[in-house]
Amino acid sequence: MLEYPEVMTFAAQLQSTVIGKKVKRVLPPTKAHKFCWYNGEPADYDGIITGRRIVGAEGFGIFAELSFEDGYRLCVNDGVNMRLLPEEKLPRNYQLAVCLDDGEVLAFTVAMYGGIILHKGDYENEYYEKSRQGISPLGPEFARHFWKTMEESKPTLSAKAFLAAEQRFPGIGNGVLQDILFHAGIHPKKKLEEIKDEERAKLLECTVSTLREMTELGGRDTEKNLYGNPGGYKTKLSKNTWKAPCPVCGGPITKEAYMGGSVYYCPQCQPR
Numbered sequence: 001m002l003e004y005p006e007v008m009t010f011a012a013q014l015q016s017t018v019i020g021k022k023v024k025r026v027l028p029p030t031k032a033h034k035f036c037w038y039n040g041e042p043a044d045y046d047g048i049i050t051g052r053r054i055v056g057a058e059g060f061g062i063f064a065e066l067s068f069e070d071g072y073r074l075c076v077n078d079g080v081n082m083r084l085l086p087e088e089k090l091p092r093n094y095q096l097a098v099c100l101d102d103g104e105v106l107a108f109t110v111a112m113y114g115g116i117i118l119h120k121g122d123y124e125n126e127y128y129e130k131s132r133q134g135i136s137p138l139g140p141e142f143a144r145h146f147w148k149t150m151e152e153s154k155p156t157l158s159a160k161a162f163l164a165a166e167q168r169f170p171g172i173g174n175g176v177l178q179d180i181l182f183h184a185g186i187h188p189k190k191k192l193e194e195i196k197d198e199e200r201a202k203l204l205e206c207t208v209s210t211l212r213e214m215t216e217l218g219g220r221d222t223e224k225n226l227y228g229n230p231g232g233y234k235t236k237l238s239k240n241t242w243k244a245p246c247p248v249c250g251g252p253i254t255k256e257a258y259m260g261g262s263v264y265y266c267p268q269c270q271p272r
Helices: 004-017 042-049 126-133 142-152 159-164 174-184 197-216
Strands: 023-027 036-038 054-060 063-068 073-076 080-086 096-100 104-110 114-119 254-258 261-265
Touching: 004 054, 004 063, 004 080, 004 197, 023 042, 042 096, 042 114, 063 126, 080 114, 104 114, 142 197, 159 174, 174 197, 174 261
Parallel strands: 036 114
Antiparallel strands: 023 096, 054 063, 063 073, 073 114, 080 104, 096 104, 254 261
């Protein structure tokens, strides 16, 4: 699933590849997906943005968004895969395809769930609005926002719930959470009231430094970029590594279900 590092990677890659190009046509889904959402009918997207030039691309929270002439925008959220490829290599099944005037195409596919939303700045959605209004974890205001949010949070919240639930920090989800907590030495189930002041400072430091490294390296190796290649950041704790020993102490890594997803942690380095 796309989180902050992958969203920012998509935005940077789109800025360097598709800005200035014109939409030749938009192809509707070749395969219906029960959990793919649109704004209106996807078959209508062609008549709205065909002939319009792409003028911008940005990332925020769990969304990547393209801007077109006359104010139209096409945003995708964390469950959407986006690929730029030659039109002749367009896959058989997709949930939307935007063909460009240079022979390339942006193909959008959804595995579990996701939204491909065409709008004109009037998209009313809780997750979109929170991502739009969210504070970038790499921005100068993030530390202040972090401390304020921690102060206002229930002391019984777990570290995972604090960082990755209820869109307190849009773009920080269960994926990037694993390495943030590992670097900070904090167990995902540890409650805020159990986390000492020095640990809290370490958590802030590791949140910023881990996300910066992930972003600078083009996302995590568990996700793929605009060209279908894995990100350059090698995850420490993830589905790719959890059967290997802890990279710090050499002990076994634990994987268990918690809050609707899997958490990975080292019992030695992240004591409960």
